[in-house]
Amino acid sequence: MTRFITSSFSHLILLIGILIMVVPVWMIFASSTHTSSMINMNGLQMFLGDSFYENYLRVLLYQGGFFKEITALKMFFNSFIMATGVAILSVVTSLMAAYALVYYRIKHATLLFWIIFITILVPLELRIFPTYSVMAELNLVNSYFGLIVPISASAIATLFFRQFYKTVPDELLESAKLDGANTWRFFVDFLIPLSKTMIVAMLIFMFVFGYNQYLWPLLVTTSEQYWTVVMGLKMMSGSIVHRFAFVMMSMVPPILIIIVLQKHFIKGVFQDK
Amino acid sequence: MSFLDLKNVTKIYPNGTKAVHETSLSVDEGEFMVFVGPSGCGKSTLLRMVAGLEDITEGDINLDGKLMNEVDPSERDVAMVFQNYALYPHMNVYNNLAYGLKNRGIDKETIEQKVNDAAKLLQISDYLQRKPSMLSGGQRQRVAMGRAIVRNPKIFLFDEPLSNLDAKLRIQMRLEIKKLQQKVGVTSIFVTHDQVEAMTLADRLAVINNGIIEQLGTPIEIYDNPESLFVAGFIGSPQMNFLNGNLTNKTLSAEGFEIKDINSDFEGEVTLGIRPEHLSQTENGLINLKVDLVEQLGSDNLVYGQLKDKKDFCYRCPGNQTIEKGANLSLNIENNKYYIFDKSTGKRVN
Numbered sequence: 001m002t003r004f005i006t007s008s009f010s011h012l013i014l015l016i017g018i019l020i021m022v023v024p025v026w027m028i029f030a031s032s033t034h035t036s037s038m039i040n041m042n043g044l045q046m047f048l049g050d051s052f053y054e055n056y057l058r059v060l061l062y063q064g065g066f067f068k069e070i071t072a073l074k075m076f077f078n079s080f081i082m083a084t085g086v087a088i089l090s091v092v093t094s095l096m097a098a099y100a101l102v103y104y105r106i107k108h109a110t111l112l113f114w115i116i117f118i119t120i121l122v123p124l125e126l127r128i129f130p131t132y133s134v135m136a137e138l139n140l141v142n143s144y145f146g147l148i149v150p151i152s153a154s155a156i157a158t159l160f161f162r163q164f165y166k167t168v169p170d171e172l173l174e175s176a177k178l179d180g181a182n183t184w185r186f187f188v189d190f191l192i193p194l195s196k197t198m199i200v201a202m203l204i205f206m207f208v209f210g211y212n213q214y215l216w217p218l219l220v221t222t223s224e225q226y227w228t229v230v231m232g233l234k235m236m237s238g239s240i241v242h243r244f245a246f247v248m249m250s251m252v253p254p255i256l257i258i259i260v261l262q263k264h265f266i267k268g269v270f271q272d273k
Numbered sequence: 274m275s276f277l278d279l280k281n282v283t284k285i286y287p288n289g290t291k292a293v294h295e296t297s298l299s300v301d302e303g304e305f306m307v308f309v310g311p312s313g314c315g316k317s318t319l320l321r322m323v324a325g326l327e328d329i330t331e332g333d334i335n336l337d338g339k340l341m342n343e344v345d346p347s348e349r350d351v352a353m354v355f356q357n358y359a360l361y362p363h364m365n366v367y368n369n370l371a372y373g374l375k376n377r378g379i380d381k382e383t384i385e386q387k388v389n390d391a392a393k394l395l396q397i398s399d400y401l402q403r404k405p406s407m408l409s410g411g412q413r414q415r416v417a418m419g420r421a422i423v424r425n426p427k428i429f430l431f432d433e434p435l436s437n438l439d440a441k442l443r444i445q446m447r448l449e450i451k452k453l454q455q456k457v458g459v460t461s462i463f464v465t466h467d468q469v470e471a472m473t474l475a476d477r478l479a480v481i482n483n484g485i486i487e488q489l490g491t492p493i494e495i496y497d498n499p500e501s502l503f504v505a506g507f508i509g510s511p512q513m514n515f516l517n518g519n520l521t522n523k524t525l526s527a528e529g530f531e532i533k534d535i536n537s538d539f540e541g542e543v544t545l546g547i548r549p550e551h552l553s554q555t556e557n558g559l560i561n562l563k564v565d566l567v568e569q570l571g572s573d574n575l576v577y578g579q580l581k582d583k584k585d586f587c588y589r590c591p592g593n594q595t596i597e598k599g600a601n602l603s604l605n606i607e608n609n610k611y612y613i614f615d616k617s618t619g620k621r622v623n
Binding site: 169171172174175176177178179180181182185189190193194 | 324325326345346347349351352353355356357359361362363372373376377420424
C-alpha cells in the first residue's frame with residue numbers, strides 16, 4: 001500500500017513536470033492554427049483553429065528578408081545542409097583523430113589529446129574574429145563550406161571515441177593483424193562497427209549542435225540565400241501566428257533526426273550486449 | 274635447418290626488463306612444442322615474438338627457411354589462439370572464420386568451402402550464424418581454433434588457450450587440441466603454466482624460467498631426468514620432495530638417513546629430491562614419516578606428513594591402502610629414483 005502511494009506520488013510529480021514542459025509548446029501550436037486577429041483579440045489558444053494549412057503554407061513559401069530573396073523552405077534546406085555537414089564531418093574527423101591518438105605510436109599522444117581537449121574551454125565566440133578572418137581570406141564567406149568547417153572539430157566527440165577505443169582489448173588488434181588486416185582495415189572492419197552506437201549518438205548530438213548555431217552563421221553569411229532557421233527565428237517579422245508556425249516547424253528537424261536515428265541507436269545498444 | 278629456428282633470441286623491454294635471454298630453439302615440422310613455466314617467465318613473450326607481435330631485441334627467428342625478424346605479423350602466415358580467444362564480437366562465427374581468408378583475397382566459394390570444412394571438423398557448424406556473445410566458453414574456444422585452422426597456416430601458436438575454461442572442459446579441450454593437431458599435422462607451439470597440460474600435449478617440452486630455457490626434451494625425459502632443481506620442482510604433481518643434505522665421498526647424508534655409493538664426484542651441500550610416487554612402505558626404511566593428513570583421490574592416496582626434523586614431506590600410495598592420521602610410516606626409495614642437485618647452482622649432480 002505504501003508502495004502504491006509513493007509510486008503514485010512520483011508519477012504525479014512526473015506528470016506535473018511533463019505538463020509544465022508540454023503545455024506552452026501545445027499553446028503555441030494551437031495558437032498557430034488560428035487567424036492573427038483571433039490571437040490579437042483573445043490571447044493564446046488552447047484548442048486548435050482552422051487556419052493550419054493557410055498559416056503554415058504561407059510561412060514556408062513567403063519571400064522574406066530585406067531583399068525578399070529567402071523563404072522558410074530555403075532556410076530549412078540551409079540548416080539541414082549545415083547540420084548534416086557538421087554532424088558527418090565532426091564524427092569523421094574525431095573518429096580518425098581518436099584512432100591516431102590511441103593506435104599510432106605518436107610521441108606525447110596523451111599531451112596532444114589534452115591540448116585537443118582544452119579547446120572545449122575555448123568557445124567559438126572567443127575565436128570568432130580570427131576564424132572569420134581566415135574564412136574571409138579563403139573566400140569562404142557566404143558558402144556552405146564556410147558555415148560548416150569552422151565548427152566541425154569536436155573535442156567532445158574525440159574524447160568519447162578515444163575513451164571507447166581504449167577499452168577495446170589489444171588482443172583484438174593483434175588477432176586482426178595475424179588475420180592479415182592492415183591499419184586501415186582494422187579501422188574500417190573493427191573500430192567503426194564496434195563504435196556504431198557511439199557514432200549514431202554523436203551524429204545526433206552534433207546534428208543538433210550544428211542546427212542550433214546562431215552567431216557563426218550570422219557572421220559568415222551576408223547573403224540572405226544562406227540564412228538558417230535559427231537566424232530566421234530572430235529575423236522573422238510579420239504577424240504573430242506566422243511566427244508561431246515558424247517556431248513550431250523549426251522544432252521538427254532535430255526531433256525527426258532523433259526519431260530516425262534512435263532506432264539504430266537502440267539496436268546498436270542491444271546488439272552489443 | 275629445422276622448420277622454426279630461434280637463434281639467440283633476446284627481448285629487452287624499453288623499461289629495461291629482460292624478458293627473454295639469448296634463447297635458441299628449433300622446432301621440427303609437424304612437431305607439438307610446449308613452453309611451460311611460471312607466470313612472468315617470458316614464455317608468452319617468446320611466443321609473441323614468433324608471431325611478430327613483439328619486436329626482437331637481438332637474435333634471429335627463421336620460419337620455413339625465411340628470416341622473420343622484420344616481417345609484419347600479417348605476412349608471417351602464423352595463426353594464434355589467444356587466452357581470451359579475441360573473437361571478433363561484431364561478426365558472426367562464419368565471418369570470424371572467414372575474415373582472415375577474405376583479407377588474403379581468396380574467392381567466395383573457396384572461403385565457404387574452407388569455413389564449412391573447419392566448422393565440421395570442430396563441430397561448430399550449427400553455430401555459424403551466431404555472434405560470439407551467444408556461445409559458451411567451450412564453443413568460443415572452438416571458434417578460436419577454427420579461425421586458426423581455416424587459414425592453413427605454417428604454424429599454430431597457442432597462448433594459454435585453456436586457462437579460461439572450467440576444469441572438466443579443460444581436460445576435454447586438451448584432448449581435442451591434441452587430436453586435432455595430429456589430424457591436421459601443423460607445427461604448433463603451446464604456451465601454458467599448467468604442467469599437466471604441458472606433459473599431456475607436448476611432443477617436446479621447453480621448461481622456461483626467468484627467460485631461460487632450463488630444459489628441453491620429451492615430457493618423459495624431463496620427468497625422469499630433470500637437469501635442474503627448478504625443472505624437478507616444476508614438473509610433477511604433487512611436487513617433488515626436497516631435503517637438504519651433504520655429499521662427501523659418494524655418500525649423501527640427509528636429515529636422519531644416509532645413502533651410500535652415489536654415482537657422483539660432487540662434494541658439498543646438496544638438495545636431495547624424491548618424487549612422492551617413487552616411495553614404498555617397508556620395514557626399517559630410510560625415511561620415517563609421521564602422517565598429518567591423507568588426501569584420498571580414489572586411485573591414489575596423497576599422504577602428507579613430517580619427517581623427524583619437522584620437514585614437510587609427501588608420499589603417494591595406491592588408493593587401496595588405508596593410512597590413518599598420526600601413523601608412523603617407514604619408507605624406502607624405489608629403484609634408487611632420487612635426484613641430487615648442487616644447492617648453490619641448482620644443477621643436477623647425480
